[in-house]
Amino acid sequence: MPDSPEKQAPESQGQDEQQEQPPRRRQARGERRIIQLLEAAATVFSTTGYTAASTNAIAREAGVSPGTLYQFFPNKEAIAIELGDRLMHEMRDTYGEALAPIDPVTPLEEAVGAAVERFIDFNCQHPVFFALMHGPDVPGRITEAHDALHSTLHSRIEGLLSSFLPDASPADLTRTAHMCLGMYKAGLELALAHEGAEREAYVQELKNALVRYLDPLVGERLGRPDATTTA
Amino acid sequence: MPDSPEKQAPESQGQDEQQEQPPRRRQARGERRIIQLLEAAATVFSTTGYTAASTNAIAREAGVSPGTLYQFFPNKEAIAIELGDRLMHEMRDTYGEALAPIDPVTPLEEAVGAAVERFIDFNCQHPVFFALMHGPDVPGRITEAHDALHSTLHSRIEGLLSSFLPDASPADLTRTAHMCLGMYKAGLELALAHEGAEREAYVQELKNALVRYLDPLVGERLGRPDATTTA
DNA sequence: CCAGAATGCGAGCGACCGCTCGTGTTTGTC
DNA sequence: GACAAACACGAGCGGTCGCTCGCATTCTGG
Numbered sequence: 001m002p003d004s005p006e007k008q009a010p011e012s013q014g015q016d017e018q019q020e021q022p023p024r025r026r027q028a029r030g031e032r033r034i035i036q037l038l039e040a041a042a043t044v045f046s047t048t049g050y051t052a053a054s055t056n057a058i059a060r061e062a063g064v065s066p067g068t069l070y071q072f073f074p075n076k077e078a079i080a081i082e083l084g085d086r087l088m089h090e091m092r093d094t095y096g097e098a099l100a101p102i103d104p105v106t107p108l109e110e111a112v113g114a115a116v117e118r119f120i121d122f123n124c125q126h127p128v129f130f131a132l133m134h135g136p137d138v139p140g141r142i143t144e145a146h147d148a149l150h151s152t153l154h155s156r157i158e159g160l161l162s163s164f165l166p167d168a169s170p171a172d173l174t175r176t177a178h179m180c181l182g183m184y185k186a187g188l189e190l191a192l193a194h195e196g197a198e199r200e201a202y203v204q205e206l207k208n209a210l211v212r213y214l215d216p217l218v219g220e221r222l223g224r225p226d227a228t229t230t231a
Numbered sequence: 232m233p234d235s236p237e238k239q240a241p242e243s244q245g246q247d248e249q250q251e252q253p254p255r256r257r258q259a260r261g262e263r264r265i266i267q268l269l270e271a272a273a274t275v276f277s278t279t280g281y282t283a284a285s286t287n288a289i290a291r292e293a294g295v296s297p298g299t300l301y302q303f304f305p306n307k308e309a310i311a312i313e314l315g316d317r318l319m320h321e322m323r324d325t326y327g328e329a330l331a332p333i334d335p336v337t338p339l340e341e342a343v344g345a346a347v348e349r350f351i352d353f354n355c356q357h358p359v360f361f362a363l364m365h366g367p368d369v370p371g372r373i374t375e376a377h378d379a380l381h382s383t384l385h386s387r388i389e390g391l392l393s394s395f396l397p398d399a400s401p402a403d404l405t406r407t408a409h410m411c412l413g414m415y416k417a418g419l420e421l422a423l424a425h426e427g428a429e430r431e432a433y434v435q436e437l438k439n440a441l442v443r444y445l446d447p448l449v450g451e452r453l454g455r456p457d458a459t460t461t462a
Numbered sequence: 463c464c465a466g467a468a469t470g471c472g473a474g475c476g477a478c479c480g481c482t483c484g485t486g487t488t489t490g491t492c
Numbered sequence: 493g494a495c496a497a498a499c500a501c502g503a504g505c506g507g508t509c510g511c512t513c514g515c516a517t518t519c520t521g522g
Contacts, residue, residue, distance in 0.1 A: 027489065027498060049367060051282065055480060065501045070481060072499095136280060136367055171432075179436050182421055186413030201402075205410045212443045258468060258519065286510060296471045301511065303469095469518070479508080488499070 034072050037062045038086065041079045042128040050080055051137040080132060081141050087129050088145065091122055108218055111160065112210045116184065120191050120203050130192060134185065154181060164218040176217070183209055265303050268293045269317065272310045273359040281311055282368040311363060312372050318360050319376065322353055339449055342391065343441045347415065351422050351434050361423060365416065385412060395449040407448070414440055 026034075040062035044053045055076050059069040073079045095118050123130050132138060133146045157177040162168070168176075187206030191199050257265075271293035275284040286307050290300040304310045326349050354361050363369060364377045388408040393399070399407075418437030422430050 025498075029489080029499070033499080052368065054478080056478090066481075067483080067502065068500050074481095076480065137283065175429075175432055175436055178421055179418070179433070179440060182417030183414055183440065186417045187410070190409055190413055198406075201406055202410070205406055209410060209414065209440070209444045212447060213440045216443060256468075256520095260469070260519080264469080285508080287508095297511075298472065298513085299470050305511095307510065464522095465520105467518105467520080469516100471514100471516075473513095475510105475512075477509085480506095482505075483503095484501105486499105486501080488497105490495105490497085492494085 030072065033062075033064065033068065037064070037069055037072060037079070038083050041083055042126075045080065045083070046128045046131045049131060049137060050135050050139075050142070055079075077139050077141060080138065081145075083128065084132050084142055084145050087126055087132075088149070090126075091129075094122065108164070108214060109207075109211050112214070113207050116187070116203065116207050116210065119184070120188060120206075123188055123192065124199070127192065130188065134189075150181070154178065157181065161214075161217075164214075168217075176214075179213070180210060183213065261303065264293075264295065264299065265313075268295070268300060268303060268310070269314050272314055273357075276311065276314070277359045277362045280362060280368060281366050281370075281373070286310075308370050308372060311369065312376075314359065315363050315373055315376050318357055318363075319380070321357075322360075325353065339395070339445060340438075340442050343445070344438050347418070347434065347438050347441065350415070351419060351437075354419055354423060355430070358423065361419065365420075381412070385409065388412065392445075392448075395445075399448075407445075410444070411441060414444065 037058065041053070041058045044058050044061055048057075053076075055069055056066050058079065059066045062069070069079075073082070132142055133149065138146070154174075154177050157180050158173050161173050161176055165173070184206065187202060187209070191202045191206070194202055268289065272284070272289045275289050275292055279288075284307075286300055287297050289310065290297045293300070300310075304313070363373055364380065369377070385405075385408050388411050389404050392404050392407055396404070415437065418433060418440070422433045422437070425433055
């Protein structure tokens with residue numbers, strides 16, 4: 001691993017906020033190559049992890065030469081970053097504000113079930129996402145993106161919880177939210193490790209675990225009409 | 232990374248079960264060096280992970296030369312294996328049969344609490360253990376040890392569950408046990424990420440999550456006297 | 463005390479990795 | 493058709509890594 005060279009043109013600093021783009025015109029062929037390379041990278045990353053994946057392997061998987069790969073990406077990290085950005089974008093497009101709005105009258109089961117369902121679905125359709133987000137070896141920028149997503153989810157959960165539990169201490173709220181995220185991650189891992197009906201069963205099990213974990217906390221809330229049908 | 236050479240003397244196979252030891256006599260100094268090297272390896276592994284840890288770094292951390300390291304370990308993997316073996320041994324020594332016996336009259340809270348407490352404690356005192364066991368990049372033999380431990384824990388949990396739930400389907404039992412292990416792992420990660428009182432709070436939260444997850448399943452059991460005090 | 467084994471050293475080998483560069487091919491524009 | 497820019501190639505550069513090897517030093521048994 002050579003140290004990241006970090007050689008950038010000094011740029012005109014200070015008064016021009018768009019700092020690059022020596023007008024790099026892409027042809028249609030180039031755009032196709034980029035997609036091809038990103039797909040290859042997704043395959044290699046999700047099978048071997050980020051650090052173990054070699055750029056030569058990605059190029060080989062895409063059926064091009066190493067030089068061609070570096071025609072479109074300045075370095076290995078940029079590939080992962082671009083891949084992560086596109087996944088993040090696709091997630092927001094697909095599920096829109098699904099991870100944002102919280103309807104306080106929604107029953108707990110429904111809220112948990114919907115959120116779990118959506119995120120598990122996305123991860124099943126894009127296994128790279130899990131490899132990049134929960135991989136232990138990914139470098140700086142990806143980790144930043146991961147942390148950003150993580151803290152977004154965390155504060156969403158915290159918000160949901162505080163709407164259910166307005167009188168809980170912030171520390172308890174944070175802990176509970178972290179625990180929920182941890183359980184979600186564990187369930188995701190189990191779901192990804194299985195397929196078909198078995199996967200569905202694990203998703204259901206994750207929902208059960210989350211609801212049962214949270215239910216006692218919100219139990220004293222004003223009445224949910226049917227509290228008996230749990231399983 | 233060079234391909235693992237895998238050059239072993241053919242050995243006399245078949246009728247002699249102790250297959251090696253060209254009588255390698257160790258001096259006291261050597262034993263000390265081995266412990267020194269293993270401690271250095273523990274430090275390096277737990278800070279950088281297995282693959283990212285370089286043997287030269289381990290030797291440097293131990294204050295010896297690379298050659299000296301290879302006087303005592305045939306390769307990098309062997310260091311991790313020896314380290315893992317000693318940890319496993321120490322775990323069994325420390326907690327003895329604590330992970331074995333299941334007293335069916337023990338209340339659920341107590342059983343879960345005791346098991347969680349013990350394992351969390353061990354992991355807090357030996358952070359390497361987590362790095363080696365749940366690290367994503369560790370090679371063959373370590374993964375085998377991990378899988379062995381994992382399936383041991385899994386079958387213990389399955390046994391406990393089946394004693395509580397004699398009429399549940401095997402598939403459900405397996406799933407529930409996997410879910411418990413996943414939740415434990417998530418809680419362990421959270422506990423390791425904090426210290427002192429906050430860590431204790433996460434341990435308690437993990438116990439809560441597990442008990443609440445399992446309680447509805449064993450709820451129809453013959454009476455535990457006080458079923459109301461949950462928190 | 464001394465032969466030989468165990469221990470210790472560190473330059474360096476071979477393999478692989480991320481990445482570059484000189485060169486050749488394709489594509490768009492006039 | 494001419495020219496430049498974008499695209500493609502692949503040998504190979506500089507680097508690190510796991511690990512070796514020849515040689516010096518220290519310990520141990522007879």
